[in-house]
Amino acid sequence: MLDPASLELLRHTLLAWWESNGRHDIPWKRHPDGSRPGAGEPLDPFGVWVAEVMLQQTQLAVVLPYWYRWMAAFPDLRSLAVASEHDVLMLWQGLGYYARARRLHGGAQQLVAAGGDPWPRTLEGWMALPGIGRSTAASILSSAFDLAHPILDGNVQRVLARLVAHPEPPKRQLAQFWWLSETVLDPHQPRAFNQALMDLGAGVCTPRQPCCGTCPWRGHCAAYAAGDPARFPVKDTTTPIPFQVIGVGVVRDGDGRVLIDQRLQEGLLGGLWEFPGGKQEPDEAIEATIQRELREELAIEVTVGEELITLEHAYSHKRLRFVVHLCQWLAGEPQPLASQQVRWVAPEELASYPFPAANARIIAALHARIAAG
Ligand code: SF4
Known part of the structure:
Protein backbone atom coordinates (compact mmCIF):
# COMPACT_ATOMS: atom_id res chain seq x y z
CA MET A 1 0.00 0.00 0.00
CA LEU A 2 2.89 2.37 0.70
CA ASP A 3 4.70 1.96 -2.62
CA PRO A 4 5.34 5.23 -4.50
CA ALA A 5 2.37 4.88 -6.85
CA SER A 6 -0.07 4.15 -4.00
CA LEU A 7 1.32 7.03 -1.95
CA GLU A 8 0.76 9.39 -4.86
CA LEU A 9 -2.80 8.16 -5.14
CA LEU A 10 -3.41 8.55 -1.40
CA ARG A 11 -2.15 12.13 -1.50
CA HIS A 12 -4.05 13.01 -4.63
CA THR A 13 -7.39 11.57 -3.48
CA LEU A 14 -7.11 13.16 -0.03
CA LEU A 15 -6.24 16.61 -1.37
CA ALA A 16 -8.99 16.45 -3.99
CA TRP A 17 -11.50 15.49 -1.27
CA TRP A 18 -10.21 18.29 0.96
CA GLU A 19 -10.64 20.96 -1.73
CA SER A 20 -14.39 20.50 -1.64
CA ASN A 21 -14.91 19.15 1.89
CA GLY A 22 -12.17 20.64 4.09
CA ARG A 23 -12.48 23.29 6.78
CA HIS A 24 -11.16 26.26 4.81
CA ASP A 25 -12.52 28.96 7.10
CA ILE A 26 -10.09 28.48 10.02
CA PRO A 27 -8.88 32.06 10.60
CA TRP A 28 -5.24 31.30 11.45
CA LYS A 29 -4.93 29.27 8.23
CA ARG A 30 -5.71 32.33 6.11
CA HIS A 31 -4.17 35.74 5.51
CA PRO A 32 -5.72 38.67 7.45
CA ASP A 33 -7.64 39.67 4.26
CA GLY A 34 -9.27 36.19 4.24
CA SER A 35 -7.37 34.82 1.24
CA ARG A 36 -5.87 31.32 1.31
CA PRO A 37 -2.07 31.16 1.28
CA GLY A 38 -0.35 29.77 -1.79
CA ALA A 39 2.18 26.93 -1.58
CA GLY A 40 5.20 28.01 0.46
CA GLU A 41 3.66 31.35 1.44
CA PRO A 42 4.07 32.06 5.18
CA LEU A 43 1.20 32.87 7.52
CA ASP A 44 1.35 34.86 10.77
CA PRO A 45 3.24 32.43 13.09
CA PHE A 46 1.89 34.17 16.19
CA GLY A 47 -1.76 33.38 15.41
CA VAL A 48 -0.83 29.81 14.44
CA TRP A 49 1.17 29.26 17.63
CA VAL A 50 -1.62 30.57 19.88
CA ALA A 51 -4.15 28.37 18.06
CA GLU A 52 -2.01 25.25 18.24
CA VAL A 53 -1.50 25.64 21.98
CA MET A 54 -5.25 26.23 22.52
CA LEU A 55 -5.97 23.12 20.43
CA GLN A 56 -3.70 20.90 22.53
CA GLN A 57 -6.55 19.87 24.84
CA THR A 58 -9.57 21.51 23.26
CA GLN A 59 -11.77 21.10 20.19
CA LEU A 60 -11.69 23.59 17.33
CA ALA A 61 -15.27 24.84 17.83
CA VAL A 62 -14.51 25.73 21.47
CA VAL A 63 -11.17 27.31 20.61
CA LEU A 64 -12.44 29.66 17.90
CA PRO A 65 -14.12 32.35 20.10
CA TYR A 66 -11.19 32.23 22.54
CA TRP A 67 -8.74 32.67 19.71
CA TYR A 68 -10.59 35.73 18.35
CA ARG A 69 -10.74 37.31 21.82
CA TRP A 70 -7.09 36.54 22.45
CA MET A 71 -5.94 38.02 19.12
CA ALA A 72 -8.01 41.16 19.74
CA ALA A 73 -6.33 41.63 23.15
CA PHE A 74 -2.83 40.45 22.17
CA PRO A 75 -2.49 40.86 18.40
CA ASP A 76 1.23 40.11 18.29
CA LEU A 77 4.15 38.66 20.16
CA ARG A 78 5.21 41.86 21.91
CA SER A 79 1.75 42.68 23.26
CA LEU A 80 1.60 39.20 24.83
CA ALA A 81 5.14 39.41 26.22
CA VAL A 82 4.40 42.65 28.14
CA ALA A 83 0.90 41.62 29.34
CA SER A 84 0.27 40.88 33.02
CA GLU A 85 -0.31 37.26 34.03
CA HIS A 86 -3.65 38.32 35.48
CA ASP A 87 -4.85 39.58 32.06
CA VAL A 88 -3.54 36.45 30.33
CA LEU A 89 -5.37 34.13 32.75
CA MET A 90 -8.56 36.18 32.51
CA LEU A 91 -8.61 35.70 28.74
CA TRP A 92 -8.03 31.97 29.13
CA GLN A 93 -10.74 31.59 31.74
CA GLY A 94 -13.06 28.68 30.85
CA LEU A 95 -10.67 27.05 28.37
CA GLY A 96 -9.08 24.86 31.08
CA TYR A 97 -5.53 23.51 31.42
CA TYR A 98 -4.32 26.96 32.42
CA ALA A 99 -0.67 25.97 32.34
CA ARG A 100 -1.01 26.43 28.58
CA ALA A 101 -1.74 30.15 29.01
CA ARG A 102 1.22 30.65 31.31
CA ARG A 103 3.47 28.78 28.88
CA LEU A 104 2.36 30.95 25.95
CA HIS A 105 3.06 34.00 28.08
CA GLY A 106 6.49 32.71 29.14
CA GLY A 107 7.24 31.62 25.56
CA ALA A 108 6.45 35.10 24.23
CA GLN A 109 8.86 36.63 26.75
CA GLN A 110 11.50 34.08 25.77
CA LEU A 111 11.13 34.81 22.03
CA VAL A 112 11.20 38.59 22.51
CA ALA A 113 14.26 38.36 24.76
CA ALA A 114 16.12 36.36 22.08
CA GLY A 115 15.83 39.38 19.72
CA GLY A 116 16.07 39.38 15.89
CA ASP A 117 13.57 37.31 13.89
CA PRO A 118 11.77 35.66 16.78
CA TRP A 119 10.21 32.77 14.84
CA PRO A 120 12.00 29.40 14.81
CA ARG A 121 12.09 27.44 11.53
CA THR A 122 13.10 24.13 13.11
CA LEU A 123 11.43 21.53 15.32
CA GLU A 124 14.13 22.03 17.95
CA GLY A 125 13.59 25.80 17.95
CA TRP A 126 9.87 25.42 18.70
CA MET A 127 10.38 22.58 21.15
CA ALA A 128 12.68 24.86 23.18
CA LEU A 129 9.54 26.83 24.11
CA PRO A 130 7.57 25.71 27.19
CA GLY A 131 4.81 23.18 26.51
CA ILE A 132 5.64 22.54 22.84
CA GLY A 133 6.08 18.88 21.91
CA ARG A 134 7.00 17.42 18.56
CA SER A 135 3.49 17.28 17.08
CA THR A 136 2.65 20.88 18.06
CA ALA A 137 6.01 22.10 16.74
CA ALA A 138 5.49 20.22 13.47
CA SER A 139 1.96 21.53 13.12
CA ILE A 140 3.13 25.13 13.61
CA LEU A 141 5.95 24.75 11.06
CA SER A 142 3.66 23.13 8.55
CA SER A 143 0.78 25.59 9.05
CA ALA A 144 2.79 28.80 9.32
CA PHE A 145 5.64 28.13 6.87
CA ASP A 146 4.39 25.20 4.74
CA LEU A 147 7.42 23.16 5.79
CA ALA A 148 7.34 19.38 5.29
CA HIS A 149 6.95 18.08 8.85
CA PRO A 150 4.60 15.19 9.68
CA ILE A 151 2.09 15.61 12.53
CA LEU A 152 0.65 13.05 14.91
CA ASP A 153 -2.27 14.38 16.92
CA GLY A 154 -5.11 12.12 18.03
CA ASN A 155 -7.05 12.48 14.76
CA VAL A 156 -4.03 11.61 12.66
CA GLN A 157 -3.15 8.61 14.85
CA ARG A 158 -6.66 7.26 14.40
CA VAL A 159 -6.74 7.68 10.61
CA LEU A 160 -3.30 6.11 10.17
CA ALA A 161 -4.07 3.25 12.54
CA ARG A 162 -7.12 2.44 10.40
CA LEU A 163 -5.41 2.96 7.08
CA VAL A 164 -2.96 0.14 7.85
CA ALA A 165 -5.13 -1.72 10.45
CA HIS A 166 -2.28 -1.40 12.93
CA PRO A 167 -2.42 -4.19 15.52
CA GLU A 168 -0.94 -2.16 18.44
CA PRO A 169 -2.14 0.94 20.34
CA PRO A 170 -0.47 4.01 18.75
CA LYS A 171 0.93 5.16 22.12
CA ARG A 172 3.03 1.96 22.26
CA GLN A 173 4.30 2.31 18.70
CA LEU A 174 4.85 6.03 18.36
CA ALA A 175 8.03 5.72 16.30
CA GLN A 176 6.17 3.63 13.72
CA PHE A 177 3.29 6.06 13.61
CA TRP A 178 5.65 9.00 13.12
CA TRP A 179 7.22 7.09 10.26
CA LEU A 180 3.79 6.43 8.75
CA SER A 181 2.80 10.08 9.00
CA GLU A 182 6.07 11.12 7.37
CA THR A 183 5.68 8.53 4.62
CA VAL A 184 2.20 9.58 3.54
CA LEU A 185 2.90 13.34 3.84
CA ASP A 186 2.88 15.17 0.53
CA PRO A 187 6.30 16.89 0.48
CA HIS A 188 5.10 19.44 -2.09
CA GLN A 189 1.98 20.56 -0.20
CA PRO A 190 2.63 19.73 3.47
CA ARG A 191 0.36 22.45 4.91
CA ALA A 192 -2.62 21.40 2.80
CA PHE A 193 -1.95 17.70 3.29
CA ASN A 194 -1.64 17.86 7.09
CA GLN A 195 -4.77 19.98 7.34
CA ALA A 196 -6.60 17.54 5.06
CA LEU A 197 -5.52 14.61 7.22
CA MET A 198 -6.79 16.37 10.37
CA ASP A 199 -10.06 17.29 8.66
CA LEU A 200 -10.54 13.70 7.53
CA GLY A 201 -10.06 12.53 11.13
CA ALA A 202 -12.33 15.19 12.58
CA GLY A 203 -15.19 14.90 10.08
CA VAL A 204 -15.11 11.47 8.39
CA CYS A 205 -12.84 9.00 10.17
CA THR A 206 -14.44 9.81 13.51
CA PRO A 207 -13.80 7.77 16.68
CA ARG A 208 -17.02 5.76 16.98
CA GLN A 209 -18.77 5.68 13.64
CA PRO A 210 -16.42 6.45 10.76
CA CYS A 211 -18.26 7.54 7.60
CA CYS A 212 -16.36 5.19 5.32
CA GLY A 213 -18.95 5.67 2.57
CA THR A 214 -17.72 9.22 1.95
CA CYS A 215 -14.03 8.61 2.65
CA PRO A 216 -11.50 9.25 -0.12
CA TRP A 217 -9.25 6.52 1.30
CA ARG A 218 -11.86 3.78 1.44
CA GLY A 219 -10.27 1.88 -1.46
CA HIS A 220 -6.89 1.80 0.34
CA CYS A 221 -8.00 1.35 3.93
CA ALA A 222 -7.08 -1.93 5.61
CA ALA A 223 -9.48 -1.40 8.54
CA TYR A 224 -12.36 -0.83 6.13
CA ALA A 225 -11.39 -3.94 4.19
CA ALA A 226 -11.32 -5.89 7.46
CA GLY A 227 -14.96 -4.92 7.98
CA ASP A 228 -14.73 -3.32 11.43
CA PRO A 229 -12.90 0.03 11.21
CA ALA A 230 -14.07 1.28 14.65
CA ARG A 231 -12.00 -1.51 16.23
CA PHE A 232 -8.92 0.60 15.34
CA PRO A 233 -6.88 2.15 16.82
CA VAL A 234 -6.44 -0.83 19.12
CA LYS A 235 -6.76 0.33 22.71
CA ASP A 236 -4.79 -0.42 25.83
CA THR A 237 -6.83 -1.97 28.60
CA THR A 238 -8.10 0.99 30.57
CA THR A 239 -7.32 1.72 34.21
CA PRO A 240 -10.11 3.31 36.27
CA ILE A 241 -9.89 7.09 36.72
CA PRO A 242 -9.46 8.08 40.38
S1 SF4 B 1 -12.27 4.11 5.07
FE1 SF4 B 1 -13.25 4.46 7.03
S2 SF4 B 1 -11.81 3.73 8.55
FE2 SF4 B 1 -10.68 3.94 6.64
S3 SF4 B 1 -9.75 5.95 6.74
FE3 SF4 B 1 -11.71 6.17 5.69
S4 SF4 B 1 -13.22 6.69 7.28
FE4 SF4 B 1 -11.37 5.90 8.27
Whole structure:
Protein backbone atom coordinates (compact mmCIF):
# COMPACT_ATOMS: atom_id res chain seq x y z
CA MET A 1 0.00 0.00 0.00
CA LEU A 2 2.89 2.37 0.70
CA ASP A 3 4.70 1.96 -2.62
CA PRO A 4 5.34 5.23 -4.50
CA ALA A 5 2.37 4.88 -6.85
CA SER A 6 -0.07 4.15 -4.00
CA LEU A 7 1.32 7.03 -1.95
CA GLU A 8 0.76 9.39 -4.86
CA LEU A 9 -2.80 8.16 -5.14
CA LEU A 10 -3.41 8.55 -1.40
CA ARG A 11 -2.15 12.13 -1.50
CA HIS A 12 -4.05 13.01 -4.63
CA THR A 13 -7.39 11.57 -3.48
CA LEU A 14 -7.11 13.16 -0.03
CA LEU A 15 -6.24 16.61 -1.37
CA ALA A 16 -8.99 16.45 -3.99
CA TRP A 17 -11.50 15.49 -1.27
CA TRP A 18 -10.21 18.29 0.96
CA GLU A 19 -10.64 20.96 -1.73
CA SER A 20 -14.39 20.50 -1.64
CA ASN A 21 -14.91 19.15 1.89
CA GLY A 22 -12.17 20.64 4.09
CA ARG A 23 -12.48 23.29 6.78
CA HIS A 24 -11.16 26.26 4.81
CA ASP A 25 -12.52 28.96 7.10
CA ILE A 26 -10.09 28.48 10.02
CA PRO A 27 -8.88 32.06 10.60
CA TRP A 28 -5.24 31.30 11.45
CA LYS A 29 -4.93 29.27 8.23
CA ARG A 30 -5.71 32.33 6.11
CA HIS A 31 -4.17 35.74 5.51
CA PRO A 32 -5.72 38.67 7.45
CA ASP A 33 -7.64 39.67 4.26
CA GLY A 34 -9.27 36.19 4.24
CA SER A 35 -7.37 34.82 1.24
CA ARG A 36 -5.87 31.32 1.31
CA PRO A 37 -2.07 31.16 1.28
CA GLY A 38 -0.35 29.77 -1.79
CA ALA A 39 2.18 26.93 -1.58
CA GLY A 40 5.20 28.01 0.46
CA GLU A 41 3.66 31.35 1.44
CA PRO A 42 4.07 32.06 5.18
CA LEU A 43 1.20 32.87 7.52
CA ASP A 44 1.35 34.86 10.77
CA PRO A 45 3.24 32.43 13.09
CA PHE A 46 1.89 34.17 16.19
CA GLY A 47 -1.76 33.38 15.41
CA VAL A 48 -0.83 29.81 14.44
CA TRP A 49 1.17 29.26 17.63
CA VAL A 50 -1.62 30.57 19.88
CA ALA A 51 -4.15 28.37 18.06
CA GLU A 52 -2.01 25.25 18.24
CA VAL A 53 -1.50 25.64 21.98
CA MET A 54 -5.25 26.23 22.52
CA LEU A 55 -5.97 23.12 20.43
CA GLN A 56 -3.70 20.90 22.53
CA GLN A 57 -6.55 19.87 24.84
CA THR A 58 -9.57 21.51 23.26
CA GLN A 59 -11.77 21.10 20.19
CA LEU A 60 -11.69 23.59 17.33
CA ALA A 61 -15.27 24.84 17.83
CA VAL A 62 -14.51 25.73 21.47
CA VAL A 63 -11.17 27.31 20.61
CA LEU A 64 -12.44 29.66 17.90
CA PRO A 65 -14.12 32.35 20.10
CA TYR A 66 -11.19 32.23 22.54
CA TRP A 67 -8.74 32.67 19.71
CA TYR A 68 -10.59 35.73 18.35
CA ARG A 69 -10.74 37.31 21.82
CA TRP A 70 -7.09 36.54 22.45
CA MET A 71 -5.94 38.02 19.12
CA ALA A 72 -8.01 41.16 19.74
CA ALA A 73 -6.33 41.63 23.15
CA PHE A 74 -2.83 40.45 22.17
CA PRO A 75 -2.49 40.86 18.40
CA ASP A 76 1.23 40.11 18.29
CA LEU A 77 4.15 38.66 20.16
CA ARG A 78 5.21 41.86 21.91
CA SER A 79 1.75 42.68 23.26
CA LEU A 80 1.60 39.20 24.83
CA ALA A 81 5.14 39.41 26.22
CA VAL A 82 4.40 42.65 28.14
CA ALA A 83 0.90 41.62 29.34
CA SER A 84 0.27 40.88 33.02
CA GLU A 85 -0.31 37.26 34.03
CA HIS A 86 -3.65 38.32 35.48
CA ASP A 87 -4.85 39.58 32.06
CA VAL A 88 -3.54 36.45 30.33
CA LEU A 89 -5.37 34.13 32.75
CA MET A 90 -8.56 36.18 32.51
CA LEU A 91 -8.61 35.70 28.74
CA TRP A 92 -8.03 31.97 29.13
CA GLN A 93 -10.74 31.59 31.74
CA GLY A 94 -13.06 28.68 30.85
CA LEU A 95 -10.67 27.05 28.37
CA GLY A 96 -9.08 24.86 31.08
CA TYR A 97 -5.53 23.51 31.42
CA TYR A 98 -4.32 26.96 32.42
CA ALA A 99 -0.67 25.97 32.34
CA ARG A 100 -1.01 26.43 28.58
CA ALA A 101 -1.74 30.15 29.01
CA ARG A 102 1.22 30.65 31.31
CA ARG A 103 3.47 28.78 28.88
CA LEU A 104 2.36 30.95 25.95
CA HIS A 105 3.06 34.00 28.08
CA GLY A 106 6.49 32.71 29.14
CA GLY A 107 7.24 31.62 25.56
CA ALA A 108 6.45 35.10 24.23
CA GLN A 109 8.86 36.63 26.75
CA GLN A 110 11.50 34.08 25.77
CA LEU A 111 11.13 34.81 22.03
CA VAL A 112 11.20 38.59 22.51
CA ALA A 113 14.26 38.36 24.76
CA ALA A 114 16.12 36.36 22.08
CA GLY A 115 15.83 39.38 19.72
CA GLY A 116 16.07 39.38 15.89
CA ASP A 117 13.57 37.31 13.89
CA PRO A 118 11.77 35.66 16.78
CA TRP A 119 10.21 32.77 14.84
CA PRO A 120 12.00 29.40 14.81
CA ARG A 121 12.09 27.44 11.53
CA THR A 122 13.10 24.13 13.11
CA LEU A 123 11.43 21.53 15.32
CA GLU A 124 14.13 22.03 17.95
CA GLY A 125 13.59 25.80 17.95
CA TRP A 126 9.87 25.42 18.70
CA MET A 127 10.38 22.58 21.15
CA ALA A 128 12.68 24.86 23.18
CA LEU A 129 9.54 26.83 24.11
CA PRO A 130 7.57 25.71 27.19
CA GLY A 131 4.81 23.18 26.51
CA ILE A 132 5.64 22.54 22.84
CA GLY A 133 6.08 18.88 21.91
CA ARG A 134 7.00 17.42 18.56
CA SER A 135 3.49 17.28 17.08
CA THR A 136 2.65 20.88 18.06
CA ALA A 137 6.01 22.10 16.74
CA ALA A 138 5.49 20.22 13.47
CA SER A 139 1.96 21.53 13.12
CA ILE A 140 3.13 25.13 13.61
CA LEU A 141 5.95 24.75 11.06
CA SER A 142 3.66 23.13 8.55
CA SER A 143 0.78 25.59 9.05
CA ALA A 144 2.79 28.80 9.32
CA PHE A 145 5.64 28.13 6.87
CA ASP A 146 4.39 25.20 4.74
CA LEU A 147 7.42 23.16 5.79
CA ALA A 148 7.34 19.38 5.29
CA HIS A 149 6.95 18.08 8.85
CA PRO A 150 4.60 15.19 9.68
CA ILE A 151 2.09 15.61 12.53
CA LEU A 152 0.65 13.05 14.91
CA ASP A 153 -2.27 14.38 16.92
CA GLY A 154 -5.11 12.12 18.03
CA ASN A 155 -7.05 12.48 14.76
CA VAL A 156 -4.03 11.61 12.66
CA GLN A 157 -3.15 8.61 14.85
CA ARG A 158 -6.66 7.26 14.40
CA VAL A 159 -6.74 7.68 10.61
CA LEU A 160 -3.30 6.11 10.17
CA ALA A 161 -4.07 3.25 12.54
CA ARG A 162 -7.12 2.44 10.40
CA LEU A 163 -5.41 2.96 7.08
CA VAL A 164 -2.96 0.14 7.85
CA ALA A 165 -5.13 -1.72 10.45
CA HIS A 166 -2.28 -1.40 12.93
CA PRO A 167 -2.42 -4.19 15.52
CA GLU A 168 -0.94 -2.16 18.44
CA PRO A 169 -2.14 0.94 20.34
CA PRO A 170 -0.47 4.01 18.75
CA LYS A 171 0.93 5.16 22.12
CA ARG A 172 3.03 1.96 22.26
CA GLN A 173 4.30 2.31 18.70
CA LEU A 174 4.85 6.03 18.36
CA ALA A 175 8.03 5.72 16.30
CA GLN A 176 6.17 3.63 13.72
CA PHE A 177 3.29 6.06 13.61
CA TRP A 178 5.65 9.00 13.12
CA TRP A 179 7.22 7.09 10.26
CA LEU A 180 3.79 6.43 8.75
CA SER A 181 2.80 10.08 9.00
CA GLU A 182 6.07 11.12 7.37
CA THR A 183 5.68 8.53 4.62
CA VAL A 184 2.20 9.58 3.54
CA LEU A 185 2.90 13.34 3.84
CA ASP A 186 2.88 15.17 0.53
CA PRO A 187 6.30 16.89 0.48
CA HIS A 188 5.10 19.44 -2.09
CA GLN A 189 1.98 20.56 -0.20
CA PRO A 190 2.63 19.73 3.47
CA ARG A 191 0.36 22.45 4.91
CA ALA A 192 -2.62 21.40 2.80
CA PHE A 193 -1.95 17.70 3.29
CA ASN A 194 -1.64 17.86 7.09
CA GLN A 195 -4.77 19.98 7.34
CA ALA A 196 -6.60 17.54 5.06
CA LEU A 197 -5.52 14.61 7.22
CA MET A 198 -6.79 16.37 10.37
CA ASP A 199 -10.06 17.29 8.66
CA LEU A 200 -10.54 13.70 7.53
CA GLY A 201 -10.06 12.53 11.13
CA ALA A 202 -12.33 15.19 12.58
CA GLY A 203 -15.19 14.90 10.08
CA VAL A 204 -15.11 11.47 8.39
CA CYS A 205 -12.84 9.00 10.17
CA THR A 206 -14.44 9.81 13.51
CA PRO A 207 -13.80 7.77 16.68
CA ARG A 208 -17.02 5.76 16.98
CA GLN A 209 -18.77 5.68 13.64
CA PRO A 210 -16.42 6.45 10.76
CA CYS A 211 -18.26 7.54 7.60
CA CYS A 212 -16.36 5.19 5.32
CA GLY A 213 -18.95 5.67 2.57
CA THR A 214 -17.72 9.22 1.95
CA CYS A 215 -14.03 8.61 2.65
CA PRO A 216 -11.50 9.25 -0.12
CA TRP A 217 -9.25 6.52 1.30
CA ARG A 218 -11.86 3.78 1.44
CA GLY A 219 -10.27 1.88 -1.46
CA HIS A 220 -6.89 1.80 0.34
CA CYS A 221 -8.00 1.35 3.93
CA ALA A 222 -7.08 -1.93 5.61
CA ALA A 223 -9.48 -1.40 8.54
CA TYR A 224 -12.36 -0.83 6.13
CA ALA A 225 -11.39 -3.94 4.19
CA ALA A 226 -11.32 -5.89 7.46
CA GLY A 227 -14.96 -4.92 7.98
CA ASP A 228 -14.73 -3.32 11.43
CA PRO A 229 -12.90 0.03 11.21
CA ALA A 230 -14.07 1.28 14.65
CA ARG A 231 -12.00 -1.51 16.23
CA PHE A 232 -8.92 0.60 15.34
CA PRO A 233 -6.88 2.15 16.82
CA VAL A 234 -6.44 -0.83 19.12
CA LYS A 235 -6.76 0.33 22.71
CA ASP A 236 -4.79 -0.42 25.83
CA THR A 237 -6.83 -1.97 28.60
CA THR A 238 -8.10 0.99 30.57
CA THR A 239 -7.32 1.72 34.21
CA PRO A 240 -10.11 3.31 36.27
CA ILE A 241 -9.89 7.09 36.72
CA PRO A 242 -9.46 8.08 40.38
CA PHE A 243 -12.38 9.79 42.09
CA GLN A 244 -12.14 12.29 44.96
CA VAL A 245 -14.59 14.32 47.02
CA ILE A 246 -13.50 17.89 47.73
CA GLY A 247 -15.05 19.91 50.56
CA VAL A 248 -15.20 23.61 49.69
CA GLY A 249 -16.07 26.54 51.95
CA VAL A 250 -17.58 29.79 50.70
CA VAL A 251 -16.55 31.75 53.78
CA ARG A 252 -18.30 35.07 54.50
CA ASP A 253 -17.46 37.73 57.02
CA GLY A 254 -19.87 40.05 58.82
CA ASP A 255 -19.88 42.47 55.86
CA GLY A 256 -20.93 39.80 53.34
CA ARG A 257 -17.47 39.62 51.71
CA VAL A 258 -16.23 36.18 50.64
CA LEU A 259 -12.79 34.68 51.02
CA ILE A 260 -10.83 33.49 47.97
CA ASP A 261 -7.24 32.36 47.56
CA GLN A 262 -4.82 32.23 44.67
CA ARG A 263 -3.29 28.83 43.93
CA LEU A 264 0.45 28.32 43.85
CA GLN A 265 1.99 28.57 40.37
CA GLU A 266 2.55 24.86 39.82
CA GLY A 267 0.06 22.38 38.38
CA LEU A 268 -2.76 22.53 35.88
CA LEU A 269 -4.61 25.36 37.60
CA GLY A 270 -1.62 27.27 39.00
CA GLY A 271 -2.16 31.02 39.51
CA LEU A 272 -5.95 30.82 39.37
CA TRP A 273 -8.21 31.93 42.20
CA GLU A 274 -10.60 29.57 44.01
CA PHE A 275 -12.71 29.03 47.06
CA PRO A 276 -10.66 27.24 49.71
CA GLY A 277 -11.10 23.56 50.51
CA GLY A 278 -9.54 20.17 50.05
CA LYS A 279 -9.86 16.40 49.91
CA GLN A 280 -12.22 14.51 52.16
CA GLU A 281 -10.42 11.90 54.29
CA PRO A 282 -11.90 8.39 54.65
CA ASP A 283 -14.80 8.34 57.15
CA GLU A 284 -14.74 12.11 57.54
CA ALA A 285 -17.97 14.16 57.45
CA ILE A 286 -17.80 16.82 54.75
CA GLU A 287 -18.37 19.60 57.33
CA ALA A 288 -15.32 18.33 59.24
CA THR A 289 -13.30 18.26 56.00
CA ILE A 290 -14.09 21.90 55.32
CA GLN A 291 -13.26 23.00 58.88
CA ARG A 292 -10.00 21.05 58.85
CA GLU A 293 -8.91 22.32 55.43
CA LEU A 294 -9.64 25.95 56.31
CA ARG A 295 -7.70 25.56 59.53
CA GLU A 296 -4.73 23.89 57.79
CA GLU A 297 -4.59 26.12 54.72
CA LEU A 298 -5.78 29.50 56.03
CA ALA A 299 -5.45 29.28 59.84
CA ILE A 300 -9.07 30.31 60.35
CA GLU A 301 -11.99 28.89 62.30
CA VAL A 302 -15.46 28.82 60.75
CA THR A 303 -18.90 27.46 61.35
CA VAL A 304 -20.02 25.32 58.42
CA GLY A 305 -23.55 26.18 57.34
CA GLU A 306 -25.90 24.81 54.70
CA GLU A 307 -24.85 23.27 51.41
CA LEU A 308 -24.66 25.76 48.54
CA ILE A 309 -24.12 23.35 45.64
CA THR A 310 -22.59 19.99 44.75
CA LEU A 311 -21.01 19.56 41.36
CA GLU A 312 -18.97 17.01 39.48
CA HIS A 313 -15.99 17.85 37.30
CA ALA A 314 -13.98 15.46 35.15
CA TYR A 315 -10.37 16.06 34.20
CA SER A 316 -8.55 13.67 31.88
CA HIS A 317 -6.79 12.00 34.85
CA LYS A 318 -9.35 12.25 37.69
CA ARG A 319 -12.97 12.92 38.54
CA LEU A 320 -13.84 15.30 41.34
CA ARG A 321 -17.03 15.97 43.28
CA PHE A 322 -17.09 19.41 44.93
CA VAL A 323 -19.40 19.66 47.93
CA VAL A 324 -19.69 23.37 48.65
CA HIS A 325 -21.01 24.80 51.92
CA LEU A 326 -21.60 28.36 53.04
CA CYS A 327 -19.44 29.14 56.07
CA GLN A 328 -19.29 31.94 58.59
CA TRP A 329 -15.87 33.25 59.60
CA LEU A 330 -15.34 33.04 63.37
CA ALA A 331 -11.70 33.72 64.15
CA GLY A 332 -8.15 33.94 62.82
CA GLU A 333 -6.66 36.35 60.27
CA PRO A 334 -6.58 34.38 56.96
CA GLN A 335 -3.01 33.32 56.08
CA PRO A 336 -1.88 31.97 52.68
CA LEU A 337 -0.32 28.82 54.18
CA ALA A 338 -0.92 26.75 51.00
CA SER A 339 -1.55 29.48 48.42
CA GLN A 340 0.05 32.63 47.03
CA GLN A 341 -2.37 35.05 48.66
CA VAL A 342 -5.84 35.30 50.18
CA ARG A 343 -8.33 38.08 49.74
CA TRP A 344 -11.74 39.15 51.05
CA VAL A 345 -13.83 40.37 48.10
CA ALA A 346 -17.39 41.54 47.59
CA PRO A 347 -19.42 38.92 45.66
CA GLU A 348 -19.86 41.29 42.69
CA GLU A 349 -16.04 41.57 42.41
CA LEU A 350 -15.61 37.82 41.81
CA ALA A 351 -16.06 38.30 38.06
CA SER A 352 -12.75 40.16 37.84
CA TYR A 353 -10.69 37.17 39.08
CA PRO A 354 -9.72 34.19 36.89
CA PHE A 355 -11.26 31.00 38.36
CA PRO A 356 -11.13 27.36 37.14
CA ALA A 357 -14.19 26.30 35.17
CA ALA A 358 -15.68 24.31 38.07
CA ASN A 359 -15.85 27.47 40.20
CA ALA A 360 -18.09 29.38 37.76
CA ARG A 361 -21.10 27.34 38.92
CA ILE A 362 -20.22 27.97 42.56
CA ILE A 363 -20.18 31.72 41.89
CA ALA A 364 -23.51 31.51 40.04
CA ALA A 365 -25.02 29.56 42.96
CA LEU A 366 -23.72 32.16 45.43
CA HIS A 367 -25.25 35.02 43.45
CA ALA A 368 -28.55 33.14 43.22
CA ARG A 369 -28.50 32.54 47.00
CA ILE A 370 -27.78 36.22 47.72
CA ALA A 371 -30.54 37.33 45.33
CA ALA A 372 -33.00 34.97 47.04
CA GLY A 373 -32.07 36.57 50.38
S1 SF4 B 1 -12.27 4.11 5.07
FE1 SF4 B 1 -13.25 4.46 7.03
S2 SF4 B 1 -11.81 3.73 8.55
FE2 SF4 B 1 -10.68 3.94 6.64
S3 SF4 B 1 -9.75 5.95 6.74
FE3 SF4 B 1 -11.71 6.17 5.69
S4 SF4 B 1 -13.22 6.69 7.28
FE4 SF4 B 1 -11.37 5.90 8.27
